[in-house]
Amino acid sequence: MADSAHPHQITGAEIVIRCLDQENVQYVFGYPGGAVLHIYDAIYKQDHFKHILVRHEQAAVHAADAFARATGEVGVALVTSGPGATNAITGIATAYMDSIPLVVISGQVPVPAIGLDAFQEVDMVGITRPCVKHNFLVKDVKDIASTIKKAFHIAKTGRPGPVVVDIPKDITAHKTEFIYPDTVEMRSYNPVTKGHSGQIKKAIKLLMEAKRPMVYTGGGVVLGDASEAMVKLVKALGVPVTNTLMGLGGYPSTDKQFVGMLGMHGTYEANMAMQECDVLLAVGARFDDRVIGNPNHFYSKDRTIIHVDIDPSSISKRVKVHVPIVGEVKSVLAEMNELVAAEPPQPSAALKAWWAQIDAWRGKLCLSYDKSSSLIKPQYVIEKLWEVTKGEAYVTSDVGQHQMWAAQYYKFDKPRRWINSGGLGTMGVGLPYAMGCQFADPSAQVACVTGEGSIQMNIQELSTCKQYHLPIKIILLNNRYLGMVRQWQEFFYENRYSESYMDSLPDFVKLAESYGHVGMNIEKPADVEGALSDAFAMKDRLVFMNFITDQKENVFPMIEAGKGLSEMILSQNIDAEDL
Amino acid sequence: MRHIISLLMENEAGALSRVAGLFSARGYNIESLTVAPTEDPTLSRMTIVTSGSDSVIEQIIKQLNKLIDVVKVLDLNDGKYIERELMLVKVKATGAFREEMKRMCDIFRGRIIDVADGTFTIELTGSGHKLDAFLEGLGQTAILETVRTGASGIGRGDRILKV
Ligand SMILES: Cc1ncc(C[n+]2csc(CCOP(=O)(O)OP(=O)(O)O)c2C)c(N)n1
Numbered sequence: 188m189a190d191s192a193h194p195h196q197i198t199g200a201e202i203v204i205r206c207l208d209q210e211n212v213q214y215v216f217g218y219p220g221g222a223v224l225h226i227y228d229a230i231y232k233q234d235h236f237k238h239i240l241v242r243h244e245q246a247a248v249h250a251a252d253a254f255a256r257a258t259g260e261v262g263v264a265l266v267t268s269g270p271g272a273t274n275a276i277t278g279i280a281t282a283y284m285d286s287i288p289l290v291v292i293s294g295q296v297p298v299p300a301i302g303l304d305a306f307q308e309v310d311m312v313g314i315t316r317p318c319v320k321h322n323f324l325v326k327d328v329k330d331i332a333s334t335i336k337k338a339f340h341i342a343k344t345g346r347p348g349p350v351v352v353d354i355p356k357d358i359t360a361h362k363t364e365f366i367y368p369d370t371v372e373m374r375s376y377n378p379v380t381k382g383h384s385g386q387i388k389k390a391i392k393l394l395m396e397a398k399r400p401m402v403y404t405g406g407g408v409v410l411g412d413a414s415e416a417m418v419k420l421v422k423a424l425g426v427p428v429t430n431t432l433m434g435l436g437g438y439p440s441t442d443k444q445f446v447g448m449l450g451m452h453g454t455y456e457a458n459m460a461m462q463e464c465d466v467l468l469a470v471g472a473r474f475d476d477r478v479i480g481n482p483n484h485f486y487s488k489d490r491t492i493i494h495v496d497i498d499p500s501s502i503s504k505r506v507k508v509h510v511p512i513v514g515e516v517k518s519v520l521a522e523m524n525e526l527v528a529a530e531p532p533q534p535s536a537a538l539k540a541w542w543a544q545i546d547a548w549r550g551k552l553c554l555s556y557d558k559s560s561s562l563i564k565p566q567y568v569i570e571k572l573w574e575v576t577k578g579e580a581y582v583t584s585d586v587g588q589h590q591m592w593a594a595q596y597y598k599f600d601k602p603r604r605w606i607n608s609g610g611l612g613t614m615g616v617g618l619p620y621a622m623g624c625q626f627a628d629p630s631a632q633v634a635c636v637t638g639e640g641s642i643q644m645n646i647q648e649l650s651t652c653k654q655y656h657l658p659i660k661i662i663l664l665n666n667r668y669l670g671m672v673r674q675w676q677e678f679f680y681e682n683r684y685s686e687s688y689m690d691s692l693p694d695f696v697k698l699a700e701s702y703g704h705v706g707m708n709i710e711k712p713a714d715v716e717g718a719l720s721d722a723f724a725m726k727d728r729l730v731f732m733n734f735i736t737d738q739k740e741n742v743f744p745m746i747e748a749g750k751g752l753s754e755m756i757l758s759q760n761i762d763a764e765d766l
Numbered sequence: 767m768r769h770i771i772s773l774l775m776e777n778e779a780g781a782l783s784r785v786a787g788l789f790s791a792r793g794y795n796i797e798s799l800t801v802a803p804t805e806d807p808t809l810s811r812m813t814i815v816t817s818g819s820d821s822v823i824e825q826i827i828k829q830l831n832k833l834i835d836v837v838k839v840l841d842l843n844d845g846k847y848i849e850r851e852l853m854l855v856k857v858k859a860t861g862a863f864r865e866e867m868k869r870m871c872d873i874f875r876g877r878i879i880d881v882a883d884g885t886f887t888i889e890l891t892g893s894g895h896k897l898d899a900f901l902e903g904l905g906q907t908a909i910l911e912t913v914r915t916g917a918s919g920i921g922r923g924d925r926i927l928k929v
Contacts, residue, residue, distance in 0.1 A: 312780060317791050321834040324779070341834060374929060375776055375837040500828035503821065 199328040199359040200225035206335040208235035209367045212263050214626050216247040220267025222294025225359040242647040244271050246619035248278020252287050253623025256606050261288045261342050268294040269307030279349050280318035284610025288347035290338045297357035298326055311353040320348030328361035333368055340371040345378030346498040382514030390493040390510050391526045393466050398537035400426040401464035406433030407471015407516050409602040416520035423527045427545055429457040431472050433609040436599035450478040451746050452591040455553035456545055462488055462752040469494045471516045474506040482506055484751025495519045553744050562737035563712050565664040569596035575719040580632040583620035585641030586612045588670035591742045593636040615644030621659040636662045639689050640669045649702040652729050660722050661731045666738045674741045699731035710735045768817045770842045770919045772927050776835040777803050777810040784833050794826055798916025813918045837929055846922035853897045856911040859886040874900045
């Protein structure tokens with residue numbers, strides 16, 4: 188409120204609201220508490236954005252994160268000081284590992300109390316330093332607007348990431364004039380955009396002359412909105428393409444040039460092609476340990492690597508790169524497309540032979556599983572989910588076997604539809620991620636594929652879903668085990684299932700009903716498809732689908748940690764003689 | 767290999783902890799780190815002495831550049847440079863030691879900056895090697911206390927690190 192002596196002065200709390208309005212924020216996911224009460228009071232009086240009250244701060248950050256993943260906009264979360272702030276950490280670290288643009292506003296104790304171990308004081312800037320792109324502690328009301336402006340700018344430009352703005356309570360009560368800067372000038376922060384043209388030419392020449400070319404794309408293509416340009420390039424070159432777990436949807440999975448996901452649980456053909464190619468174009472991906480396995484094994488074959496990434500520090504971090512190109516992937520790919528259009532590649536015998544090799548690898552049918560079982564196979568549920576939703580749903584997942592099955596069997600054709608925690612591998616993201624997606628696209632089908640371990644890590648959000656009428660479909664692949672842990676124990680610890688059995692599970696149907704939702708138990712393969720159709724037909728209800736699946740099913744193919752790309756373990760369904 | 771890295775960063779609260787945190791989080795070595803404001807009070811200049819393989823040093827430079835507060839980074843080892851370190855040493859100055867300390871100080875072109883009953887405090891600048899050699903020359907029994915600043919480095923000639 189402006190006071191009469193200073194007609195243009197408003198409180199810091201009101202400034203926060205005005206800043207968010209200036210940034211066209213539609214949703215703020217948050218949870219109130221002492222240090223942010225002035226801000227909540229200002230929220231009460233405004234109608235610029237909608238505040239979504241979650242049931243745990245971790246979920247607020249995850250939901251904001253998913254909103255960002257689904258829309259490409261900056262997600263916003265608001266938490267109080269102390270425990271509110273620490274509860275947000277897992278969410279922030281999760282977003283950081285996957286380069287998701289977020290602004291997290293945390294309350295702080297009043298400036299004079301900082302450092303005195305005040306009630307609900309934590310050093311938020313100190314705690315979050317290793318898991319944010321940047322963070323700020325605002326110590327003067329006059330700095331709120333310019334700091335929030337910078338926070339949004341930093342979060343969404345360059346390699347995106349979460350930015351924390353910590354605001355002491357007294358600062359939100361102080362008054363000043365509201366001036367929102369139009370632009371941000373920072374001498375220390377000027378991310379590159381365009382790639383080096385000479386390097387781009389060199390890359391295209393290498394790809395055109397390659398005998399066994401391969402394209403490997405990651406989350407950068409999705410986050411950089413470059414999937415259209417990516418498809419164009421891959422089509423024009425006629426080369427095989429694989430996506431990382433984070434990159435799924437960056438290239439349409441149903442296209443014949445797509446060889447599936449690569450990595451620890453990637454397809455046989457994708458991993459073999461990565462290992463055997465002679466020229467590799469990596470775009471917005473980072474050669475991490477779950478993707479190429481043991482780098483020494485990867486080096487055992489010679490190949491020329493071209494690496495396009497916005498972040499110079501991602502280049503030559505784990506794997507030595509021959510043609511580094513630092514720039515926005517969209518702009519670099521556009522330049523590549525121009526070069527290819529000017530001089531289209533000629534069909535080559537070598538490329539034909541390469542495709543024949545890839546088709547032979549494909550012939551292993553590495554994703555086949557036992558379809559005659561009387562138990563529900565988790566893979567089957569995902570295949571049916573894909574059919575029932577016509578491949579158009581937003582699919583979020585938690586972390587574990589179900590995540591890998593969702594990635595392997597749901598064929599994503601569009602970017603920003605597959606929402607999961609790739610880098611940090613955070614159990615508990617699934618439900619809040621589904622919330623963020625449903626807010627991002629209210630009329631869309633949103634499925635949360637989860638395990639009975641993971642879903643219980645943020646189960647309280649069923650209440651939030653009720654409050655905001657979010658018609659999410661929860662696909663619980665209930666194997667009564669922390670399945671991924673059990674799988675490792677089976678393979679590497681001689682079946683000693685230490686603490687991986689999930690005892691005393693709740694009755695999930697009753698649980699869902701008690702929150703006001705619909706619950707379903709599905710115990711027979713024959714019921715899977717019908718149940719999914721029924722659930723998705725309930726367009727305005729959250730349906731919690733408890734699929735009782737085969738307890739001992741494992742995820743294949745699998746590369747053991749520390750092994751190389753071509754050292755996959757395949758399902759027992761695939762004859763070893765075939766390999 | 768040992769590298770000496772110079773950087774300019776915004777002179778803001780917490781900027782130093784971002785650099786220190788980066789080194790510890792990623793397991794990089796720090797032999798020494800010095801920091802102080804420059805003639806432009808909004809900027810701090812830092813000199814970091816580290817060691818690692820070429821690829822580690824390349825990552826260190828990239829990761830430093832990635833810090834939002836860091837304005838410029840220069841690996842001094844990429845060209846010619848000078849480095850200096852300041853050391854203060856308190857030594858025994860009783861009896862025969864008194865003359866001996868004065869003589870050592872002259873040889874190494876140090877200065878005695880504090881004289882007390884039985885002690886001298888010597889100021890010495892130079893490369894780390896020179897300071898090491900001086901300490902060795904003094905011998906353990908003579909040394910009461912030492913304090914070293916860590917190296918500061920600057921490029922030779924027209925190699926200038928400025929915004
Ligand atoms: C917060 C958190 N704690 C622990 C883990 C380690 N972890 C990875 S997968 C997994 C088991 C997940 O079990 P469940 O959710 O039931 O899924 P399933 O593997 O059975 O499909 C665990 C414990 C993790 N990723 N995240």
